[in-house]
Amino acid sequence: MWQAFENGTGANLTLVCLNEEEELEHIDVQRGILEAASPVFQAMFKHEGFLEKQSGSVKIREIHPEVLKSVLRYLYTGILSNDTNVPIQEVLIAADRFQVEHLKILCEEKLCRNLDHEKVLDLAFLAQDYHAKYALDYAIQGIIHNFPHVAMGTHLIAEKWKHFRFDSKKLINLARGLEPCYFRLGGTAADLAIFQENPLPYVRPSFSGVEKCFSISAWGQGACEDLSQLYQTGNFTFGKSDWIQLNDFIKTVGWKFLFDVNVLLRNGDHWSAANARSLLDFNHQQGFHGTSWELGNEPNAYFHKFKIRLSGEQLGQDFRALRHLLDEYPGYENSSIVGPDINGVRKCANLKKDKCKAVLFLQSVLKHSGRAIDKITWHHYYLDGHKATLKDFLSAEVLNSLQPQMDLIKRGLEASNHSHIPIWLGETSSAYGGGVQGLSDRYVAGFLWLDKLGVAALNKYSVILRQTFYHGSYALVNEQLNPNPDYWLSLIFKRLVGIRVLELKQGLNNGTLRCYAHCHRDISGGVTVFALNIGHRSEVIKLGNQLGNSTVLHYILSPPKNSLKSREILLNGQTLKLNEFKDIPPLNPIRTSKTTHLFIKAYEMAFWVFPELSLKICS
Incomplete structure (x- = not known):
């Protein structure tokens, strides 16, 4: 079918791409294919204001010819073009304009597959403006922290x-x-x-x-x-x-x-x-x-x-x-x-x-x-x-x-x-x-x-x-x-842990010492490592070359008087509680520099923030 399009076989209508009033390109098409696939095309061809009967043409405004051809390729073949020179977001906008719903979904899926962390807000706005529900949901997951x-x-x-x-x-x-x-x-x-x-x-x-x-x-x-x-x-x-x-x-x-x-x-x-x-x-x-x-x-x-x-x-x-x-x-x-x-x-x-x-x-x-x-x-x-x-x-x-x-x-x-x-x-x-x-x-x-x-x-x-x-x-x-202790744990997690997960050495999260790493929520290039120690002895985590000799912000959580059944929780030795105005207090870390090892005592939980790494994947 696409070969028939390229050869103009069976064409009985011309689409004229306009930029303002300048004609950019004439594209010959089979009217029946477009009418069957798009209710918008169907309405345009029946409306005298769009269809010029003498020339058998329809003017298409503000869509680049290559974008329009991508839409037409789909209407003729059911396949989304892989042409990297055609912005996929422009194809999505055109698909929304012509109400070609399945093409929209294919565009959304491609956008989500290729989504960079830095582009998540752009995707959210695009999806919202052009009723792209699948992509909007995907983008929101990136904005609302997991x-x-x-x-x-x-x-x-x-x-x-x-x-x-x-x-x-x-x-x-x-x-x-x-x-x-x-x-x-x-x-x-x-x-x-x-x-x-x-x-x-x-x-x-x-x-x-x-x-x-x-x-x-x-x-x-x-x-x-x-x-x-x-x-x-x-x-x-x-x-x-x-x-x-x-x-x-x-x-x-x-x-x-x-x-x-x-x-x-x-x-x-x-x-x-x-x-x-x-x-x-x-x-x-x-x-x-x-x-x-x-x-x-x-x-x-x-x-x-x-x-x-x-x-x-x-x-x-x-x-x-x-x-x-x-x-x-x-x-x-x-x-x-x-x-x-x-x-x-x-x-x-x-x-x-x-x-x-x-x-x-x-x-x-x-x-x-x-x-x-x-x-x-x-x-x-x-x-x-x-x-x-x-x-x-x-x-x-x-x-x-x-x-x-x-x-x-x-x-x-x-x-x-x-x-x-x-x-x-x-x-x-x-x-x-x-x-x-x-x-x-x-x-x-x-x-x-x-x-x-x-x-x-x-x-x-x-x-x-x-x-x-x-x-x-x-x-x-x-x-x-x-607030119970898990409230404070949730609050600290929300403030320090971002959505991108980083890989740690295997074996660090299946025993009594369990460690995880993420990009920091707000610090560009920063990393947060968090851990829990359910063992009865202290543990030492040696930092590798990438993390070693770094500035580290320590958030160490422990129970008062070593009581695991305590209703309270300590942050760096201080009880976490609302202040006299019922406000959440500052969550102040302990700062160290040139750190080569992290220490976590028995039955502690900890968050360590590396604010100066400038890790590209977390930028």
Whole structure:
């Protein structure tokens, strides 16, 4: 076909490329091919203002002839030109202009494959201006730093938010400290929540056990193992005041909202979108844009939780229905859909991908969802919150259990041709079931958290959603709205660690000493190395030629009085806490020069910043 184009075979129309009013080139084409592939060309050829009947020509303004030929090559052959002299971003702009959607996608994919770190903002602006959703999502992952993001349970709505005070200066400052940050409202109760603009006062069901389930001190602590009764009669409502104050808080602290929609509102075998539509109507009316959406929570475990079954095929179709619903609202067509939030991958540690029920469920959802899902999510916890001990929190074997699960997910996505979709840890912490009381909110939990951030970055995970920001033994912020040790660890990580991962010698991250390296977040050419030592003796890290004799900023984290169960954490020997004005204090390092070795004592965590390396890859 392309040869026919080049030879002018069958041509019955001429495209005239104009720069202002100067004719640059005449291109002969077959009108029928262009009309079939582009609704814009079809409309132009029927409009007298574009088509000059006597000459049989159409004027094309402000598109370079070589760019137009790249578009035409695709229309004739279905192949994107590899001509490096034609800027691919210009082809994308032309494809958007002529509404050739698949060509746009090919251009976006090529831009993302060849993306330099320095060009990520340029890509974001280009993608935003020309409705390039795939490229925009990719670019945003580079702008919003990977690593700590936060989640909370929807059940807090039923508890009237308890001690979570949206107007608390202390809480606002703590939340702002973690921006940029996704905030997920989800969890088990997401599939019990129903939106009503003006809901009746919530009345808890009277059957046995529900009071325990809705107790803020017991939720997730084993009191709600069987929620089938709760599903039958325990749905609760949230209203416009809940939605407004939540969105206002998110805007105030600079977060991005990720909301988990109730998928168990069914119309026969299909998801009923009526309640979601009511929520979207109100959300659109209020001007709350930029929300990302989930559909259901841990759906492959619904029979265990609710005694109902939902197949991967049906859930995939439900995701498509959510995509169609969002597309009905102006400005929502680029809203991200995240899912399917599966769990249970840890049960498959010794199984192949084609034997793991969780991975098979994931593959089925993706197969039947079309292109509806923009980010793939699964949930990970190292331990059982009802059984784990201090020894488990210091176990290299426990830490090493994460990588095989990530490998299993990766192989499953490769086998189903979905490896191009970004992967998130959609809900994660030290131990499921609300965490381990007296451990998950103490200093020792930091080892599991810091190592998970390092491993996830090595595996190119773009978002890690920490369960939870508030509430439960695994929370970053406790019931009195004071930061737990993992909050400070997350804050330091956010400030020092950039998105580009650097390679270290093998063997440094599979035993009791575990090290990782990244470009610094803000210092051009700077490098951040972070490490944890779960062994009972001090370790020495010898710096190589590239890092040796450098200026180093030391951020050493340790427990007060060597108590691993401490609620506090020391930075270079000083307790981290908010100041008298409820503000986050300066995080001051110790500075050394001509450093050749790094030291980390038993049960310490550390960040070392090399600000003067001028490493080209980090510039």
